[in-house]
Amino acid sequence: MNALEVQGLSYDYADGTPALKDVSFSMAEGERVGLIGPNGAGKSTLLLHLNGILPEHPASLPSVRVFGTSVAEPHLTAIRAQVGLLFQDPDDQLFCPSVWEDVAFGPQQLGLSGAKLSDRVARSLAQVGLSGYDERLPHHLSRGEKRRVCLAGLLACEACLLALDEPSSDLDPRGRRELKELLKKLPVTQIIATHDLELVVEICARVIVLDQGAVVAEGPTSSILNDESLMLAHGLDRPHILRHLHPH
Amino acid sequence: MHIPDGFIDVKTAVATGAIAAVGLGFALSSVRRTLPPRRVPLLGLSAAFVFAAQMLNFPVAGGTSGHLIGAVLTAVLLGPSAAILVMSAVLILQCFMFADGGVTALGANMFNMALVAPVVGYGVYRLVDRIGGAGLRSRLCATAFASWCSTVAASIACAGQLAWSGTVAWGVAFPAMAGTHMLIAVGEALITTLVVAAVTRMRPELLLERSQSSLQARYRELIAYGLLVSLGLVVFVAPFASHWPDGLRKVAANLGFEQRAARASGLSSLLSDYTVPGIRSAELSIVIAGCLGTVMAFVLAYVLARLLTPQRDPGANTKPGGSSPLASSSS
Amino acid sequence: MHHPLLNTYQHQRSPIHRLPAAVKLVGATVFVFACLLLPRHGWTAFAVAGVALLLTAALSRIPALQLTRKLLWVEPFALGVALLSLLQTNGFQVFVFTLVKSTLCLFSMVLLSSTTRFSDILHVLWRARAPSLLVTTLALMHRYLFLLTDEIGRMLRARKSRTFSRGRLNVWRSSATVIAHLFVRTSERAERVYAAMCARGWKT
Numbered sequence: 001m002n003a004l005e006v007q008g009l010s011y012d013y014a015d016g017t018p019a020l021k022d023v024s025f026s027m028a029e030g031e032r033v034g035l036i037g038p039n040g041a042g043k044s045t046l047l048l049h050l051n052g053i054l055p056e057h058p059a060s061l062p063s064v065r066v067f068g069t070s071v072a073e074p075h076l077t078a079i080r081a082q083v084g085l086l087f088q089d090p091d092d093q094l095f096c097p098s099v100w101e102d103v104a105f106g107p108q109q110l111g112l113s114g115a116k117l118s119d120r121v122a123r124s125l126a127q128v129g130l131s132g133y134d135e136r137l138p139h140h141l142s143r144g145e146k147r148r149v150c151l152a153g154l155l156a157c158e159a160c161l162l163a164l165d166e167p168s169s170d171l172d173p174r175g176r177r178e179l180k181e182l183l184k185k186l187p188v189t190q191i192i193a194t195h196d197l198e199l200v201v202e203i204c205a206r207v208i209v210l211d212q213g214a215v216v217a218e219g220p221t222s223s224i225l226n227d228e229s230l231m232l233a234h235g236l237d238r239p240h241i242l243r244h245l246h247p248h
Numbered sequence: 249m250h251i252p253d254g255f256i257d258v259k260t261a262v263a264t265g266a267i268a269a270v271g272l273g274f275a276l277s278s279v280r281r282t283l284p285p286r287r288v289p290l291l292g293l294s295a296a297f298v299f300a301a302q303m304l305n306f307p308v309a310g311g312t313s314g315h316l317i318g319a320v321l322t323a324v325l326l327g328p329s330a331a332i333l334v335m336s337a338v339l340i341l342q343c344f345m346f347a348d349g350g351v352t353a354l355g356a357n358m359f360n361m362a363l364v365a366p367v368v369g370y371g372v373y374r375l376v377d378r379i380g381g382a383g384l385r386s387r388l389c390a391t392a393f394a395s396w397c398s399t400v401a402a403s404i405a406c407a408g409q410l411a412w413s414g415t416v417a418w419g420v421a422f423p424a425m426a427g428t429h430m431l432i433a434v435g436e437a438l439i440t441t442l443v444v445a446a447v448t449r450m451r452p453e454l455l456l457e458r459s460q461s462s463l464q465a466r467y468r469e470l471i472a473y474g475l476l477v478s479l480g481l482v483v484f485v486a487p488f489a490s491h492w493p494d495g496l497r498k499v500a501a502n503l504g505f506e507q508r509a510a511r512a513s514g515l516s517s518l519l520s521d522y523t524v525p526g527i528r529s530a531e532l533s534i535v536i537a538g539c540l541g542t543v544m545a546f547v548l549a550y551v552l553a554r555l556l557t558p559q560r561d562p563g564a565n566t567k568p569g570g571s572s573p574l575a576s577s578s579s
Numbered sequence: 580m581h582h583p584l585l586n587t588y589q590h591q592r593s594p595i596h597r598l599p600a601a602v603k604l605v606g607a608t609v610f611v612f613a614c615l616l617l618p619r620h621g622w623t624a625f626a627v628a629g630v631a632l633l634l635t636a637a638l639s640r641i642p643a644l645q646l647t648r649k650l651l652w653v654e655p656f657a658l659g660v661a662l663l664s665l666l667q668t669n670g671f672q673v674f675v676f677t678l679v680k681s682t683l684c685l686f687s688m689v690l691l692s693s694t695t696r697f698s699d700i701l702h703v704l705w706r707a708r709a710p711s712l713l714v715t716t717l718a719l720m721h722r723y724l725f726l727l728t729d730e731i732g733r734m735l736r737a738r739k740s741r742t743f744s745r746g747r748l749n750v751w752r753s754s755a756t757v758i759a760h761l762f763v764r765t766s767e768r769a770e771r772v773y774a775a776m777c778a779r780g781w782k783t
Contacts, residue, residue: 048774053774053777080777080778080779080780081780087771087775089771091768092768092772092774092775093778094722095722095723095772096718096722097698097701097718097721105781106779106780109779109780109781109782137698139722139726153779154779157779251660252681252685253611253615253681253684253685253688254614254615254678254680254684255657255661255677258615258616273710276713285773286773287769287773288712288715288773289719289769289772289773290765290766290769290770291716292716292717292718292720292722293720293727293768293769294765295716295717296719296720296722296724296727296765297727297761297762299724299727299728300724300731300761301731301758301761304735304754304758305754306750306751316758325762333712333716337713337717337720340717341697341717341720341721344697345692345721347649347685347688347691350611350681351607351684410660410663415660415664415673415677416664416666416667417664417667421663439754439758442751442752442759443759445755446755446759446760447759447763449759450763451766454763454766
């Protein structure tokens with residue numbers, strides 16, 4: 001069974017503009033896939049379909065299945081625990097008064113309490129390297145720390161598929177390095193929407209290229225990203241890290 | 249207009265607290281009933297927005313600056329019940345986190361700024377907007393006048409509370425508060441209208457979204473709030489205003505028709521404690537000044553609305569919230 | 580944007596900081612009500628109250644300068660209204676009495692706000708079964724307070740870099756536009772926060 005299966009997913013914005021056109025792909029368990037494409041390609045919109053936030057009105061035929069379950073009612077509560085969506089702006093996701101409460105939010109909604117809850121929170125914070133941050137206030141954290149708290153919140157729900165929207169954007173080099181190491185360590189299936197092509201080369205075995213809502217290419221990272229004409233045609237560029245490895 | 253502790257006595261604190269609690273409770277249940285779930289976070293974020301907006305300086309004259317209160321702005325953008333909730337939240341935060349406004353005065357401050365201001369403001373707004381035909385200009389004129397009225401009304405309520413507590417004599421509190429706030433309110437009107445005009449330009453759909461309740465339900469709501477506000481005003485203002493008829497009666501007698509004044513009988517004896525040095529004879533002039541000020545405020549509101557609305561052909565399409573693509577101001 | 584009062588939380592350890600929030604909240608409120616009930620000539624009572632506050636302030640280890648600054652920041656309005664109280668019979672007495680009472684109460688509330696996190700106060704409200712919609716609103720407001728004031732600060736700085744005429748009218752117009760922008764961004768953020776809350780299973 002595939003971790004994620006998307007079949008013929010289409011979506012239009014409220015004003016009628018098509019956002020996603022017949023998107024189809026799948027992911028095996030434990031894979032790390034990069035989702036790349038120019039601005040406005042629909043990457044964020046696609047990720048929002050993975051846990052049922054979109055479409056606003058349920059489609060007649062669900063196009064997304066996570067570990068065999070359709071992303072639609074009545075499975076949505078379970079799906080949202082399984083699919084951890086990391087939002088682009090950590091400030092949108094870190095809405096609780098303290099770090100501990102925010103990480104605990106998900107498991108609490110799932111019914112955890114007491115010692116079990118505290119354990120779960122402590123473990124998740126440890127996983128992202130933020131033990132001891134329990135009482136910290138969100139607005140005192142750096143962007144990288146906020147991102148990691150958000151990740152901890154997703155891990156606390158025992159997510160088995162992580163959907164990450166631009167996780168390394170506006171991180172300083174150290175923050176980026178720490179994030180990269182963290183994502184490499186996590187044994188969870190990951191789909192990473194990003195402009196950071198170096199990150200994709202470093203940790204993703206496969207990439208999907210999205211442009212104007214449609215999948216235009218899919219395949220192993222090195223072959224796709226080395227295809228300079230393909231990259232340029234879709235508003236991307238061949239990452240420097242590959243230029244250095246394969247000088248032409 | 250945040251009243252600190254020590255200016256409101258216990259009976260006023262309890263009375264205002266009770267009315268404010270009822271008003272807030274009603275607003276909460278109304279919001280829960282009518283606001284779609286996806287707008288719930290907007291309440292908290294709007295409260296943060298109001299707080300942040302209140303911190304902006306609007307230079308007035310020689311170093312002084314004005315600040316937005318935001319009651320009518322919130323009411324126009326979110327509706328009256330949400331506005332009551334949002335303003336209450338801001339006041340609660342200011343009281344407990346910044347000691348801005350006393351804890352015993354919280355009831356009074358909530359009554360003035362989270363109940364009277366949004367309710368009076370919204371009521372005036374809907375009335376004027378309806379009379380004006382619900383186009384952009386009428387909405388802006390309504391916003392301006394409503395903001396002015398709401399601030400003045402809140403200041404009068406505040407004066408009443410100070411007087412009822414024995415801190416400041418009514419004869420001093422009323423002209424001082426109402427007088428100064430009639431001027432301050434012009435600033436509030438100007439800022440609120442400019443903001444509403446800008447939001448209409450940027451995102452007209454934000455102003456068109458209304459809660460899911462029917463027209464009837466909304467009027468019922470407004471009437472309920474109106475009653476609550478009136479109750480408060482009857483308690484805090486009417487006893488003092490009851491000596492207006494002395495001046496008015498003279499005029500009535502001269503003009504030869506009967507005058508019926510609402511006299512709160514038991515409380516009028518309290519009034520003998522309050523000497524109104526030299527002002528008694530000027531009561532009538534205060535009333536006249538107040539009426540003139542109100543008329544002037546309306547005229548200014550109309551002028552402002554005209555200035556902010558681009559010129560249009562009389563027969564052109566004026567969908568509410570529609571505006572010219574060229575902004576007249578930019579940051 | 581650095582508002583002088585926004586850094587109210589002292590991450591200090593003191594006997595007062597360690598007290599449960601409920602105790603401090605109730606204590607401060609009771610103290611304030613008690614001050615209101617003091618008779619006009621109860622100068623001994625005032626003195627006792629004052630000493631009690633000074634002791635608490637000392638125990639809380641908040642720098643005296645900070646406390647004084649906070650007291651002074653909010654005083655002007657109180658002074659203004661108090662001056663109005665002079666214009667009545669026994670005016671001077673009322674004036675002094677009001678000012679003393681008010682200062683004592685204010686001191687108490689400043690101590691409360693400096694030693695108690697607002698989120699702890701929210702917890703107290705939550706446990707006391709305050710309406711959940713109110714608590715959620717207060718919590719979200721508190722969480723996004725600093726973010727929005729920062730945003731507004733950034734927008735003001737951006738505006739300053741692009742404004743060449745200092746006319747008052749211009750300032751008013753651009754300030755209003757800044758506020759309008761902030762509202763639009765706030766609305767958009769609210770939608771995203773809603774999505775984030777749903778994404779983690781929030782049930783309304």
